Amino acid sequence: MATIGGLAVKDVLKVERIGTHSHIRGLGLSQTLEPSPVGDGMVGQSDARRAAGLIVKMIKEGKIAGRAILIAGEPGTGKTALAMGISKALGQETPFVSMNASEIFSVEVSKTEALNQSFRKAIGVRIAEESEVLEGEVVNLEIDRPASGVGPKVGKMTLKTTDMEAIYDVGAKMSESCVKERISAGDIVQIDRATGRVTRLGRSFTRQHDFDAFASQTKFIQCPSGEIQKKSQLVHTVTIHEIDVINSRTQGYFALFTGDTGEIKPEVRDQINIKVNEWKEEGKATILPGVLFIDEVHLLDLECFSFINRALESDLAPILIMATNRPTSAVRGTELISPHGIPVDLLDRSLIIRTGKLTPEQIGHVFNLRADEEGVKLDPKALSVLTKIAGETNFRYAMQLIALGNVFRERAKKEVVGAEDIAKAYTMFIDRNRSKAYLQQHNEQYM
Numbered sequence: 001m002a003t004i005g006g007l008a009v010k011d012v013l014k015v016e017r018i019g020t021h022s023h024i025r026g027l028g029l030s031q032t033l034e035p036s037p038v039g040d041g042m043v044g045q046s047d048a049r050r051a052a053g054l055i056v057k058m059i060k061e062g063k064i065a066g067r068a069i070l071i072a073g074e075p076g077t078g079k080t081a082l083a084m085g086i087s088k089a090l091g092q093e094t095p096f097v098s099m100n101a102s103e104i105f106s107v108e109v110s111k112t113e114a115l116n117q118s119f120r121k122a123i124g125v126r127i128a129e130e131s132e133v134l135e136g137e138v139v140n141l142e143i144d145r146p147a148s149g150v151g152p153k154v155g156k157m158t159l160k161t162t163d164m165e166a167i168y169d170v171g172a173k174m175s176e177s178c179v180k181e182r183i184s185a186g187d188i189v190q191i192d193r194a195t196g197r198v199t200r201l202g203r204s205f206t207r208q209h210d211f212d213a214f215a216s217q218t219k220f221i222q223c224p225s226g227e228i229q230k231k232s233q234l235v236h237t238v239t240i241h242e243i244d245v246i247n248s249r250t251q252g253y254f255a256l257f258t259g260d261t262g263e264i265k266p267e268v269r270d271q272i273n274i275k276v277n278e279w280k281e282e283g284k285a286t287i288l289p290g291v292l293f294i295d296e297v298h299l300l301d302l303e304c305f306s307f308i309n310r311a312l313e314s315d316l317a318p319i320l321i322m323a324t325n326r327p328t329s330a331v332r333g334t335e336l337i338s339p340h341g342i343p344v345d346l347l348d349r350s351l352i353i354r355t356g357k358l359t360p361e362q363i364g365h366v367f368n369l370r371a372d373e374e375g376v377k378l379d380p381k382a383l384s385v386l387t388k389i390a391g392e393t394n395f396r397y398a399m400q401l402i403a404l405g406n407v408f409r410e411r412a413k414k415e416v417v418g419a420e421d422i423a424k425a426y427t428m429f430i431d432r433n434r435s436k437a438y439l440q441q442h443n444e445q446y447m
């Protein structure tokens with residue numbers, strides 16, 4: 001709690017929501033892709049995790065693109081959790097776009113356009129720009145104020161490396177940048193010659209004695225060696241979708257913030273594909289095929305599936321990971337019966353990963369991980385009650401009783417959640433089966 005102008009305000013940053021999968025930190029695999037029984041928040045499912053690890057390895061090495069992977073298994077067996085694990089294991093560098101199949105029906109654009117945008121969000125382009133920079137320690141900086149008080153400021157800057165020293169004229173832009181960054185003698189700076197932008201890299205070690213005068217986060221570094229004038233590489237990573245939006249004449253880049261991109265014309269996309277391929281051939285850009293994850297994929301219809309088939313064949317295609325808990329069922333919108341509710345031609349080109357049921361012991365592990373994540377202390381008896389409930393009802397329902405039980409513990413001013421707290425939650429909130437039984441019993445009283 002802080003106070004601003006006499007008003008108490010809550011520190012919003014500290015309030016963190018705990019997501020269903022926030023305990024997942026990766027896939028919990030060793031260097032040789034062997035899964036540990038419990039690792040990175042993942043429990044059991046060793047075959048599925050091993051397979052997922054292999055996929056991650058191939059994606060990282062840039063060996064696969066345009067493939068489809070399907071994670072299939074009963075409800076609550078950790079399919080979505082596995083996908084989150086893959087996302088974490090891929091790291092920040094690889095684009096990972098996660099969506100629920102139902103999302104594409106709720107946007108203003110057509111289904112296939114929404115899918116297309118998601119596909120293109122999952123492909124990154126790393127663009128390297130070469131620029132000329134000056135890098136060295138500031139020996140002296142003089143910025144002259146114009147005599148009249150108005151007009152551009154100009155001056156001179158002496159830079160040195162361990163091998164040389166030179167004086168440079170400081171133009172209007174650069175002097176402004178120096179003033180803004182509060183550059184002074186002893187700073188190690190990098191100056192972009194084209195834009196005049198000055199970046200402070202740190203302070204010279206030789207100035208360490210005046211440490212007290214600087215903020216504690218000041219970084220002390222060695223004076224650079226060699227030439228002052230250097231070539232430097234600037235790297236940006238953007239997604240193809242972002243390039244689409246920026247170049248779409250009707251939208252402009254503001255649409256990136258609002259997400260209101262509308263339909264993007266196929267001609268724009270064609271142009272961009274050509275341009276990106278050109279950059280790739282000239283060595284200016286690297287394509288980073290990422291991952292598009294579509295959860296509950298059986299909710300897509302035939303039109304979407306045929307779009308996916310086509311999209312996977314284009315040369316700018318990400319890896320598609322799908323998940324479903326449906327056994328054999330009709331493809332949405334048709335009478336076509338197919339395994340997992342997915343047309344056979346897409347299934348044929350997919351690699352399928354299966355998730356199996358967790359043992360009671362493994363379920364107990366997941367409960368422990370969740371309790372830790374939610375900051376709840378569970379009594380061993382409470383844990384065994386939860387595991388039992390999970391076996392008799394369902395895993396998801398039992399998971400929610402942790403937080404509910406914790407509310408009862410708080411009220412009773414106890415340290416640990418006991419079996420009786422879980423029991424209270426169990427009677428106050430019924431699960432699907434008990435609700436169904438009740439409905440059947442009192443059927444005639446309902447409308």
Ligand SMILES: Nc1ncnc2c1ncn2[C@@H]1O[C@H](COP(=O)(O)OP(=O)(O)OP(=O)(O)O)[C@@H](O)[C@H]1O
Nearest residue numbers: 020021041042043075076077078079080081325366
């Ligand atoms: N093997 C596991 N390791 C760690 N956590 C797991 C594991 N399996 C499931 N969980 C956790 O259990 C909960 C339910 O799992 P999840 O949502 O991944 O199931 P699902 O297979 O996607 O189910 P559905 O078919 O209903 O979508 C989640 O909070 C998930 O993080």
Ligand SMILES: [Mg+2]
Nearest residue numbers: 079080295323
């Ligand atoms: Mg799921």
